Amino acid sequence: MTEPISVEEDDKQAPELQRRGEPISAAAEEDQICNNRKEKRKLTKKEKRKQKRKELAEKTRQEEEAKLNDPEELRRIQLEEEEEKERLERERREFKERERLFLEALARKEAQEVEEEERRRVEEEEEKAKQSQVHIIGAKCTSTSSLFT
CATH class of the missing domain: 1.10.287 (Helix Hairpins)
Structure with missing residues (x-):
């Protein structure tokens, strides 16, 4: 002091x-x-x-x-950088794979929805066709029955 x-x-x-x-x-x-x-x-x-x-x-x-400046330290740093680079590349590939699977699942779901919508539309058309046939047949029956009376 x-x-x-x-x-x-x-x-x-x-x-x-x-x-x-x-x-x-x-x-x-x-x-x-x-x-x-x-x-x-x-x-x-x-x-x-x-x-x-x-x-x-x-x-x-x-x-x-x-x-x-230490060669051993330089090797260690280089090894760490390579490991980091490999890890990033692996993570990128995994992400791409998950993204691809997600997009495929999304496309399948969309195709199923389109197919389901098409099936419903066809069923509705068939139902309308049946009902119109019933009306036509019913109308014919009533008109023919009125002829007989």
């Missing part, structure tokens, strides 16, 4: 605290010195933290560079 700054050093380093022509009371001067020390400590700590972050980032960057 840093050693505490003496009052004399503090006064030498912070002359801006004393204004020209204005007498500073002892209590006010002491408060300003304490505040100045606090601020200096804060700044010192802040700079140390900043420096540590920089050093850590640099160390991390160097480690990453070392990894990327």
